[in-house]
Amino acid sequence: MSHVATGKLFKATELALIADVSTRWNSTLLFLRRLDEKREAVKEIMARHLKIPCLTPGEWLIIKFIIRLLEKFNTVTDKLSADKEATIHRVHFYMNGLVRHLESVRDALLKLDFSSFHIENPFDEVILAMDSELSRVLGYVIDDCNPKFDAVYIASTFLHKKLRLTLPQRLSSLASRWLSLKNIEWYEEPTQDKHIPVTCHT
Structure with a gap:
């Protein structure tokens, strides 16, 4: 996500996405868990602010x-x-x-x-x-x-x-x-x- 989109997400949910770090395998889990948890907010930001298709x-x-x-x-x-x-x-x-x-x-x-x-x-x-x-x-x-x-x-x-x-x-x-x-x-x-x-x- 861009800095603008990250700011929008934080404003909407008071949480940011967790970075996926290649040296920590469980960071992928933490990233996806947060993404799924804030699914609706992410979908809205992707559609309204990033102008890109959301996940299917x-x-x-x-x-x-x-x-x-x-x-x-x-x-x-x-x-x-x-x-x-x-x-x-x-x-x-x-x-x-x-x-x-x-x-x-x-x-x-x-x-x-x-x-x-x-x-x-x-x-x-x-x-x-x-x-x-x-x-x-x-x-x-x-x-x-x-x-x-x-x-x-x-x-x-x-x-x-x-x-x-x-x-x-x-x-x-x-x-x-x-x-x-x-x-x-x-x-x-x-x-x-x-x-x-x-x-x-x-």
Whole structure:
């Protein structure tokens, strides 16, 4: 927006749009959230003062789904960035939550008829890429069949009296066995390598 349009928006809403900064991924979310929040004022300013076409209903719909897609990631970032408490017990819970979130957004998108807005669904490849990247980067946290799986995360969750209830029985048993073996390692001289037998269920 121009300085004039920004001034008009601030006068109408007492808020300005938030700058989208390339070095801060969540600035895109904050920008789009504010844009959607002040949608009517922005539409009026674009039409009356900038003399340019406003976004189409389909484009506003895309913005809403981008916000919905990114909100969960922003929440998880905030929760795991706490500097006054440990957060390792939350990692498995939140990473699984992100996977379920992507599935939820994908299901919601399937119910929409983008053709009625004369646009194609722009999210399929994006969600697929995000899901793939989550698996690549964090598979060792959330997938016990991953060759690099680290049981310390589910063990930390298991030790939390509330979050342990979010673990399926199979992972609770795995965490319990891992802690038992670690307890032996911590308090006794290890005599041999001990491994937890893991059976993957697909």
